[in-house]
Amino acid sequence: MLIIKDLHAEIDGKEILKGINLELKAGEVHAIMGPNGSGKSTLASVISGRDLVKVTKGKVIYKGNNLLDMSPEARSHAGIFLGFQYPIEIPGVSIINFMKTALNEHRKARGEDAISPSDFLKLMREKKALVEIDSSLVNRSVNEGFSGGEKKRNEIFQMAMLEPELAILDETDSGLDIDALRTVANGVNKLKTPKNATIVITHYQRLLDYIIPDRVHVLYKGRIVKSSGRELAMELEEKGYDWIKKELAND
């Protein structure tokens, strides 16, 4: 589904990603862990097409297409979803209106007609239940005045509505209490199918107690320095990132 080859990227002339290699197949969940400033969010930005990040070298192939040639909205239509670390507030625009616009843009890209209001409401009801989001939340302006937990839940709700093939969850666990964490993780698990893939970016291991990854990668100073199964996450939790740093220094 996703192949990243020797990816180099910079922000404001400073190189952040220094040769990332990663391959992700349908049905897989990969976790990307690493200390602050290692380039995790930058990687998410490259995949979703944020233009403040400049790719200087390498390739990103998504479902056989050169992802880097596509606009952010085209990537979204093609099934890429980014769960934002800091979801953005859009005053005056209700979640209902926002989601309806987004969903219809996706349908338009597939050559389908706009969804009927009744079908849309039905779909909303279904997805709201799935991610256990408070009903009144969807009538409010996008993320405006939301608590940290509400914002993250809203991200998962949007993910449920758009049914992406590749979801990248950027620090979705940060700022969540244990209950909210469980709800969010449950939502993600329920949305998992053999056809879609998920990249979970996280600083801590605790989210991975709920979302079980197939592979765990450690990103450090712009490179993936270690890849292994789920047990790597446990080891990191126990020994901390210093362990990786030391190991690298010894090499």
Place this chain on the structure above:
Amino acid sequence: MEKEQDKILNEITQGDYKYGFYTNIEMETFPKGLNEDVVRMISAKKKEPEFLLEFRLKAFRHWKKMKMPDWAQLNIPEIDYQNIIYYAAPKKKPELESLDEVDPELRETFDKLGIALDEQKRLTGVAVDAVIDSVSVKTTFKETLAELGIIFSSFSEAVREHPDLVRKYLGSVVPYSDNFFAALNSAVFSDGSFCYIPKGVRCPMELSTYFRINAANTGQFERTLIVADESSYVSYLEGCTAPQRDENQLHAAIVEIIAHESAEVKYSTVQNWYPGDKNGLGGIFNFVTKRGICKGDNSKISWTQVETGSAITWKYPSCILKGNNSSAEFYSVAVTNNHQQADTGTKMIHIGKNTRSLIVSKGISAGNSQNSYRGLVKVLKNADNARNFSQCDSLLLGDKCGAHTFPYIEANNSSSVVEHEATTSKIGEDQIFYCNQRGISTEDAIGLIVNGYTKEVLNKLPMEFAVEAQKLLQISLEGSVG
């Protein structure tokens, strides 16, 4: 990214003003320039009664002593008032027996503008008075309205047929000496609309005036006078466009509204005069005095304006709350893009007891434009329990534009409550990207955000106007995030 944006911006700014055409209609025009003879000629041309000529002459003599105001946050190039034509009219006789007599070119003009002058318009419940350059060419549904005793006609016709009403109310809200542009208008106004709703009558359809400047080098000076007698109601709409020209054209109008006891007047404007090109060449200078008086107790006046056009806008639709328990509202969306400048807002003068006013102003600036809100809330000594709430929001797109807020408050009664809230925000790249990531294009994202921002005001417009205004906003702003 920047190149892409320049491209979009170019496409939009070059193509968006779809009303920029010029109609080749045979015109009768006066020579350029303004003096007492021109004022007399206008009056003679319209076979006006003596009182009106006197009114004009007094205004003209007063105007000659006045200076153009310079207190607004506007950079106004010098205007040569002797280089303007003060009267231009389609040559064909403007009084028409039936629609078939309307000059086909003229009909086509209004068709292009999407204004049907025919009976079909009745289905949508709008009666139209169409004013082209200096004269009103057609007023629809006059007969239907007359059955209810409603007078809806061109100003000239009202002068002929209802001179007493005109005499009683003309200049009673905006005296000719009020300001420079009001004095100019009072001297040379050519036509406009007149509307009278008798006691206890609820006007069954929207009344609408459509203003069009067509001729070159011509100023447009129209006057609208609306009188709502006791316990009556009317909703009035005003729209305006002009051809695309390299030179600036002057528009200086006056609107006066009188609401008697328990009457209600809603006045909505979608102002779309030609704004000039993307480099700031051409466009209409729009200097307008609009004022209403809540004369009787329990009366109400509501102004709603969507300002997207004009190179320069200088406009403060105001209310004098004279009657006890009277109320007034001002809802405004003012958009400026490229090199447009707008200094707009309102004045609420509380005189009566228990008077209430509400101000909701939403400014949107993009490109290199400057957008100012200027408002005065004045509570006089005897206005016990007067209340005002003002909310002034500014939205910025890009970093080359400016937004300014100038709220003035004068409260002379200690029982009054005056509240003012203001916010300034920016459509950020992060908001756009968030929308992009959900599959929404940048253009649509701006539309979504701007509509969300202006919803409160657009909701106040009559339905079909609201839809048009929404589209207009999007067109005016497309490609403006940089």
